[in-house]
Amino acid sequence: MVDVDGSDVAAARSGGGWAQHVESATSLPELFFARVRSTPRNLAYKYHAGGGWHDVTWVEFEKRVREVAAGLLTLGLEVGERVAVLGDTRAEWGTCDLGALVVGGVTVGLYQTNTAEQCHYILDHSQARVLFVDGAAQLEKIRLVRGRLGNLSHVVVWDAPADLRAEAGELSLYALLKQGRGASAEVQGTIDARARVVDVDAAANLIYTSGTTGPPKGAMLSHRNITALLQTQDDFEFFDDDITLSFLPMCHVAEKVISFYGRLRHGMATAYARSLEFEVLLDDIKTVRPTVFGAVPRIFEKVYAKATLKAEASPAKRWVFKWALEVGRRYSRAQRGQGRMGRRLRAQYALADRMVFSKVRELFGGRVRVFITGAAPINVEILEFFHASGMLVLELYGMTETTGVSTANRPDDFRFGTVGKPLAGVEVKLSQEGEILVRGATVFKGYFRDEAATQEAIEDGWMHTGDVGVFDAEGYLTITDRIKNLIITSGGKNIAPQNIENLVKDDPFISTCVLIGDRRNYLTALVTLDEDEAPGLAERLGVSFRAPEAMTMDPKVVAHVKAAIDRVNTQVSRVEQIRDFRILPRDLTIEDGEITPTLKVRRQVVEAKYKDLVESMYPT
Numbered sequence: 001m002v003d004v005d006g007s008d009v010a011a012a013r014s015g016g017g018w019a020q021h022v023e024s025a026t027s028l029p030e031l032f033f034a035r036v037r038s039t040p041r042n043l044a045y046k047y048h049a050g051g052g053w054h055d056v057t058w059v060e061f062e063k064r065v066r067e068v069a070a071g072l073l074t075l076g077l078e079v080g081e082r083v084a085v086l087g088d089t090r091a092e093w094g095t096c097d098l099g100a101l102v103v104g105g106v107t108v109g110l111y112q113t114n115t116a117e118q119c120h121y122i123l124d125h126s127q128a129r130v131l132f133v134d135g136a137a138q139l140e141k142i143r144l145v146r147g148r149l150g151n152l153s154h155v156v157v158w159d160a161p162a163d164l165r166a167e168a169g170e171l172s173l174y175a176l177l178k179q180g181r182g183a184s185a186e187v188q189g190t191i192d193a194r195a196r197v198v199d200v201d202a203a204a205n206l207i208y209t210s211g212t213t214g215p216p217k218g219a220m221l222s223h224r225n226i227t228a229l230l231q232t233q234d235d236f237e238f239f240d241d242d243i244t245l246s247f248l249p250m251c252h253v254a255e256k257v258i259s260f261y262g263r264l265r266h267g268m269a270t271a272y273a274r275s276l277e278f279e280v281l282l283d284d285i286k287t288v289r290p291t292v293f294g295a296v297p298r299i300f301e302k303v304y305a306k307a308t309l310k311a312e313a314s315p316a317k318r319w320v321f322k323w324a325l326e327v328g329r330r331y332s333r334a335q336r337g338q339g340r341m342g343r344r345l346r347a348q349y350a351l352a353d354r355m356v357f358s359k360v361r362e363l364f365g366g367r368v369r370v371f372i373t374g375a376a377p378i379n380v381e382i383l384e385f386f387h388a389s390g391m392l393v394l395e396l397y398g399m400t401e402t403t404g405v406s407t408a409n410r411p412d413d414f415r416f417g418t419v420g421k422p423l424a425g426v427e428v429k430l431s432q433e434g435e436i437l438v439r440g441a442t443v444f445k446g447y448f449r450d451e452a453a454t455q456e457a458i459e460d461g462w463m464h465t466g467d468v469g470v471f472d473a474e475g476y477l478t479i480t481d482r483i484k485n486l487i488i489t490s491g492g493k494n495i496a497p498q499n500i501e502n503l504v505k506d507d508p509f510i511s512t513c514v515l516i517g518d519r520r521n522y523l524t525a526l527v528t529l530d531e532d533e534a535p536g537l538a539e540r541l542g543v544s545f546r547a548p549e550a551m552t553m554d555p556k557v558v559a560h561v562k563a564a565i566d567r568v569n570t571q572v573s574r575v576e577q578i579r580d581f582r583i584l585p586r587d588l589t590i591e592d593g594e595i596t597p598t599l600k601v602r603r604q605v606v607e608a609k610y611k612d613l614v615e616s617m618y619p620t
Contacts, residue, residue: 022264022267026227028204028227029195029196029198031230032101033102035265036058039240040058042057042267043243044058046269046288047271047272048271053287064095065102066099066188066191068100068180070179070180071176071179072099072100073183073191074180076153077105079194081105082126083107083108083131084108084110085097085108086133086142087134087138089246089247091272096173102191102194103190103195105130106204107204107205114141116142116144119141120148122208123142123145123149124151126208129153133157135159135160136157139161146168152169154169154171157170157171160172201223201224204225205220205256205257206218207251207253208251217448218449218450219446220446225441225445228442229405229442230262230264230265231265232405235423242268242292243269244271244290244293245270245284245285245288245290247272247273247281248295249598251597252598258405268291282303285363286365287365289365289366296373296374296375296376297375300373300382300386300393301382303360304382306363307359308508309508309533327348328352331352332384332387332388349388353389356389357388373393373394374395374397376498378395379503394408395408395418397479405423406436407419408420408421409421415476417478422477423442426442430469433468434470435464435466435467436465436469446458468486480498480499481496485498485603487517489518489520489522489523495523500515500523501525503568504525507564508530509529509534510527510528510529510564512526513525514606514607515578516617522579524579524617525578525581525582527561527565528584529557531587541556541557543557580617584610
């Protein structure tokens with residue numbers, strides 16, 4: 001990364017004359033430059049390279065952003081043109097994103113797992129002019145479809161292979177930065193000039209939906225949408241000495257808007273994780289020791305499963321863990337006013353904390369003050385487990401089209417099992433059918449080049465989310481399901497599958513449960529084993545550990561899954577009970593199109609792919 005000396009800092013502080021009003025910024029360039037002016041020497045991010053972690057300050061970050069911006073100007077980027085990024089979540093993602101934004105570009109993210117044809121669809125539909133890719137593997141995908149992308153003039157590669165083709169508009173990030181550093185004073189002046197006149201109601205980002213219900217649609221989020229959303233984060237009391245860990249996809253609204261742009265407002269730093277591999281991620285967490293941590297529910301579920309399975313090492317450990325879990329839940333409920341906090345409970349909790357919960361805190365580095373999760377429901381028992389461990393996990397709710405968040409639990413106002421209350425300035429109501437409708441400054445501009453879909457989504461200013469929910473007497477919202485995901489049995493019963501599926505997934509060895517039963521007379525399920533925990537299951541059941549496909553056919557494994565489903569069946573109504581199940585030979589994957597990059601199941605794809613297994617559960 002680029003180092004700057006004192007003269008560079010002084011120049012950056014005076015350059016452009018940007019005011020230090022982070023709170024009042026209404027465009028992302030204004031917000032970024034105000035952040036740099038406010039805390040120039042503070043840590044902006046950490047990255048891992050050469051066997052160690054390296055620190056980058058905000059003013060160093062700005063220097064790099066300006067070099068990217070100047071480089072894009074030398075490529076002829078015009079205001080409003082799209083700049084796409086295809087790569088892992090790393091420092092270069094944010095640098096290139098902001099480099100495009102400060103000169104009036106609109107940024108578009110692509111998932112690293114997208115196929116060449118999926119990349120072609122988004123790049124073609126967005127009419128992207130410039131594309132950043134992280135290395136040779138992603139570049140090869142683009143080369144397969146480049147001949148059909150008439151608007152794409154340049155491909156910039158972060159980790160450039162030796163065979164870059166300049167004649168095809170390919171260049172390295174190093175070469176772009178060099179062009180930026182050598183740009184004329186006129187070009188440098190254009191950066192500030194363009195940043196100052198950004199239309200706050202113009203699109204800043206095109207965030208493409210993950211395509212669970214059809215081809216991806218490009219949701220246009222304006223500068224005003226994003227800065228309005230960021231202003232609502234003040235309820236969480238983030239500070240400029242906080243640090244997070246970044247590992248979720250940057251092309252998703254959660255990591256890009258809530259986390260990345262959120263850091264511009266609050267000044268907190270991040271460390272870019274080395275890998276998404278679970279054990280490496282845990283190691284990074286313990287090294288970085290974040291104070292704020294956001295993740296999808298699956299991360300918390302896996303940590304809970306890891307703690308549960310560790311307790312299975314001996315009967316004594318199993319007893320201690322079970323006892324601590326019960327004490328912790330009573331303590332958590334007492335803290336939330338749902339029980340008595342007596343002297344005996346306090347003493348029991350102190351012992352449980354010393355024996356169990358303190359070790360769970362250490363898995364996260366021991367400093368996390370705020371945990372945030374969304375995208376899917378998380379079991380209340382898991383929330384109580386973390387709360388008992390001294391770690392409050394707050395569920396949020398929103399969607400790309402509402403700039404990521406519409407309702408939230410707050411540190412001082414939360415209720416487990418709900419997604420909290422509407423954000424300040426955001427109106428939320430339910431339609432007669434129970435659909436959640438949202439109105440306010442965070443509702444998106446519409447879908448790029450798709451007026452019909454925009455009109456269908458927004459009626460009289462209200463965004464129709466497609467989610468079904470209910471408010472309790474105190475105003476907390478609970479999501480029950482998606483309208484299109486509701487299972488309607490042949491007997492006319494409406495069933496929300498997610499809650500039942502989550503109950504099945506409480507078993508630490510089960511990774512995924514997909515409920516089947518639409519237009520059928522009873523429910524069945526397709527289940528997958530957690531591949532990381534499969535060896536532990538084999539040891540526990542006394543069976544030899546073999547390939548996952550072989551394990552799924554072992555009678556003891558089948559019996560274990562059946563026992564888990566039988567337990568769930570005791571907790572639900574008769575019509576919600578699972579009558580039969582099949583264990584799939586492997587877990588669902590992004591690469592096979594069975595789940596989205598945000599780990600949402602593509603139900604129709606899964607049911608179609610395993611049609612024969614499904615039909616075997618419904619004999620004529």
